[in-house]
Amino acid sequence: MIKNIFILISIAYCFQSTAQNSTSSPYSIFALGAQNNASFGGFNALGNTGVANTDATQINNINPANLANIFENSMLYEIGTNAVYNTIETNSLSQNTLDFNFSHIAIAFPIKKNWGMGVGLLPYSKVGYTIDIEQQAEGDSFTYNTTITGSGGLNKMYWSTGFSLLKNLSFGLETSFLFGSIQQETVVFTSPGVNINESSYYNGLTLKTGVQYTLPFSKKSKTTLGASFEFPTSLNGTQTRTTYKTINQSQYSETTEEELDIDNFELPSTLTLGFNTAINKNISTSFDFKKLWWNGSNQGNDSNSFSDQTIYGFGLEYSPKKKEYGITNHLKYRFGLNYNTGYLTISNQKIDSYQASVGLGIPFSNGSLSKLNISYSYGKEGTLSNNLIQENYHKLSVNLSLVGNWFKKRLIH
Template sequence: MKKLLFPVCFSLWFGLSANAQSEGLTGSPYSMYGLGTTNQLSLGKSNALGRSGIALPGNTEINNQNPASYASVFDKSFLFDVGFQSEYNHYSNKISDESKWSFNFSNLAFAFSLSKRSGIGLTLIPYTNVGYTLLGVSSNIEGSDEQFKSTITGVGGLNALRINYGYRLSDKIRLGVSASYLFGSIEENEFFSIGSSYFEMNEDTFYNGFRPGLGLQYDITKNFSAGATVQFPVSLQGNMDRTVTKTLDGASVIVEDQEGDDVPDFKLPTEAGIGIYFSPFKGFSVNADYRRNFWSATEQTDNIGKYKDQDIFGIGVEYLKDARGLEYTDRIRYRAGFTANNGYLSINNKKVGGYAITAGLGLPINPNTHSMLNISYSYGQKGQLSNILVKENYHFITLNVSLEDLWFIKRKYD
């Protein structure tokens, strides 16, 4: 299998990393603020576990929640994970309702053991998502009482390319370090007309920066573990290309064309988290996480709000009847979870929080390895029908192919 798996992994890797973020990755109206909505999805099974997993070991599947988990990758194992997502958004305010579907890739990752005590991996995952359309936005004509209406669209977002390394300090303690390269662009297009003239403005804003992180996992007992992570603050550097085109009587003229203009840095806060993992009896396990993002320390504001500290909670459970059962249904993993956060953007002194209920299945692919087809579903809600806020209901479906291959194992029979 490894003769086929290895080239497939890297051909997919280079193909997707060349265009990691594409249009239509989200339909959330809240993606117009800041760098877009922060991606809460991860790899493999954690999407069905309330997006928790700080203390979860990564011996059979990649766990991107904590770099320390890479130290638990089984010796001589190679793990690969590719994921896709589909999102349905329904949002409403006091005036109207709208809906939108979107579909895209959600992650690409691989990991392998370096020794019996250490492991390493690389992941590519969207970090923020932008996808919105505003119709009939009214603006005043400068020096006049007259108004014109615009159509404004925004697409894009940032990606996170992260390398994770984990080392087993002892039989109970695992340490991890990560380094993320955040990169991407946000494109905003505005189209409007004044009299017989048509104007179109395009702004492409590019951001990039490096972000380090640390992780710890500690096995208190055989069935109970604790974990902690921290992502350090970083200022993302940005620049913008801007073009304004005027069309009159079918002839287009470039009114403005600027490249590489500096824009203010966008500050990402310190993100800290703690979690526990325990298995009260064979075949049943529980994950519970708490994270805090210290947005207030960045002292940033948006056009209509301020950034405030954010609290995120997640809990998930998994049940497996018999990992070596003769019946296929005995080897299916059943998962469920819940996650909630109080938001990081405060509008009119009201934070835009939300919650999600998750469920999923882990379907074995190969009885001789830990390869798994992970399917998850999430129903969530954010915002509220008050003041200028929008209430958003969304449905997420994720599909992850999580493969395991064994290297340097001699066959007993040819």
């Protein structure tokens, strides 16, 4: 146990130290950046559904109650990465970008029968944009350019546990620590020139609860209801601002640095409801409904407003009957749809998105519970209406879901 936890901590440290999670979304200029709505394991290909999924061979980051289903003497490892090819366009311009990211690292293990625990690290939000603005000087006829670039984002480190006190009924609890920084650099190309660097640091704790209940109706099919609720929380914020000013053409500069208190960022309460139906152990359908109450967070400003956000997800998984040998007879075929109303309203226009996904779960060998999960997603976010921006993206996700032994006793002859 100590060895496994040490390995996780070491890998997590390397993940946090070296992984440069990036995005090229102009909409990441708002709030804490672009939301990370990705899931673990095969859930990416299932429309990011999973609040009612009871699969014991992959870690469920949507509902901690699923940890009650983990097999005794087993150890689950998860690590993932993704690549996003994005076409960003306006009514007159178009630009292509390519971003690579580590998506998560996590482990889960049993404490005893019907009681499991997990820890993990993943991006919570990502910031990455470059905006060029041409402005006219007040009281003058000349124009000047301003470039604004943003980077950074927040990370999420979580601890979760799930347990079952009654047959078919499981409960879960997750607490997370959010932390990270967002950098924004503003360069004004005038004479003298001005360069302003702002680094905003945020941190705070979140709390989520979950429940799963399996209906005892049929032996050939199994329907599970799931729900999770994340409580609203406030992230503490501080900012360091450095201003660099070029006085004249001799490049003599004047630099000022100041520490600023900024408003805390209020995260909304979040409710997720869903169901999963498995038929003959080889067909599974799932539907999730997720609601985020941004109206109560008092976020937004004069140029944009935050409104309540709703996310709908649908997933379908098919597994051939496993009586025959061969890897192809043990594949899991997945399909998913996802629609997100978004939380941003700009120029009276809601910034929504939708996504369609397909994927495969490939076992390492016949009878192996460990899988390589591959998914492809195509989606759109934003709109060209009211001179706004639309993003068309292709996303490839690759996750390793490994099942190992935990406290397995060796036989000595």
